[in-house]
Amino acid sequence: MKQVILSGYDFCYMSRKFWVIGLILMSTGCQYLPSSSFTVEEDSVESWETLSINRFANILNSARAEKRSWVNNPSLFAYHLLNLSDSQRYHIDYQAMQAENNTESLITIVRDGFKDDAIRGDVHQINVQKEDGLWWVVSVKRAFSCWRGPQAYYSSKLCP
Numbered sequence: 001m002k003q004v005i006l007s008g009y010d011f012c013y014m015s016r017k018f019w020v021i022g023l024i025l026m027s028t029g030c031q032y033l034p035s036s037s038f039t040v041e042e043d044s045v046e047s048w049e050t051l052s053i054n055r056f057a058n059i060l061n062s063a064r065a066e067k068r069s070w071v072n073n074p075s076l077f078a079y080h081l082l083n084l085s086d087s088q089r090y091h092i093d094y095q096a097m098q099a100e101n102n103t104e105s106l107i108t109i110v111r112d113g114f115k116d117d118a119i120r121g122d123v124h125q126i127n128v129q130k131e132d133g134l135w136w137v138v139s140v141k142r143a144f145s146c147w148r149g150p151q152a153y154y155s156s157k158l159c160p
Helices: 016-029 054-065 074-081
Strands: 002-006 009-013 049-051 089-096 104-112 119-131 134-146
Touching: 054 074, 054 134, 074 089, 074 104, 074 119, 074 134
Parallel strands: none
Antiparallel strands: 002 009, 049 134, 089 104, 104 119, 119 134
């Protein structure tokens, strides 16, 4: 099943062969999700929660011990440090701080459409730095978006 954005709404799209199944899925599984939820401006985040980097460091250390190649490419960190399957949509923005010989990057991951009655999605900002040839997570912060309330608003506060 593919999702396509049409006029700011997500619609499930399936071939004509399966239109009956598509109608059933559309009535049960597709929800209104504005496409604007994939851009998070700093002024739309009221507050951030700072997360411990221990969990992320453990994931990196285990992957290094297993000689996983993704640990050498910080643009791939988001696929391994967060569970992306628990949201209907996600967007990853990778920003290298220097064009050449980059030693610091900012990874922003927006997840939207959680199957939760309160939390709609979240945004993580992961700051990574390269030291002695290895990439490390330096800081992680997170904010939530709620189903109730302003849709383009993120906060560290619990959802109502």
